[in-house]
Amino acid sequence: KAGVTQTPRYLIKTRGQQVTLSCSPISGHRSVSWYQQTPGQGLQFLFEYFSETQRNKGNFPGRFSGRQFSNSRSEMNVSTLELGDSALYLCASSTQWGAATDTQYFGPGTRLTVL
């Protein structure tokens, strides 16, 4: 089976712009979770989608949003980018919802740089 794929792998944006990141889960996986990784804050949970519904959300401002499509692919959007949004954004898929209860399979990440 193909692994989790994320596009694009690298992205450079300027403050105030918006960005959309994409994640394709492993075939058959219906749960997709998103994480932000920065040197200062480490790995932080953003949100989880299962069957096109957001099931869980982390402590991030409303500028961070996401959605999931019927084929389980997920997109994450960040509006009005700030310098502090520069990070590695990781998506993970699993068979069940409730990211904590099941093995998470991670993609390679999208490295976002905000200038």
Added chain:
Amino acid sequence: SQQGEEDPQALSIQEGENATMNCSYKTSINNLQWYRQNSGRGLVHLILIRSNEREKHSGRLRVTLDTSKKSSSLLITASRAADTASYFCATAPHNTDKLIFGTGTRLQVFP
């Protein structure tokens, strides 16, 4: 705030030696997972241990869990240069379905 904290933050050993990393957490959990990350890439799941388990093995990996002390350890035996990576524990607290990652241990294995 992060649930788990790993100790040490960094560890350097020679090939063939064992590496031990510890993870402490704050609240009751359903399970604890260990992940490996190579140089800013995606994470790879290593092992999941449930709250009613005390020890688990997978190849050269051995994980222990002490829920009374709210701590876990990951032992990598006979380490190899390819084990060089950051290792994270992630906990699944009782009151949430979120997976909360620790601060990580950077392991360097010298050939």
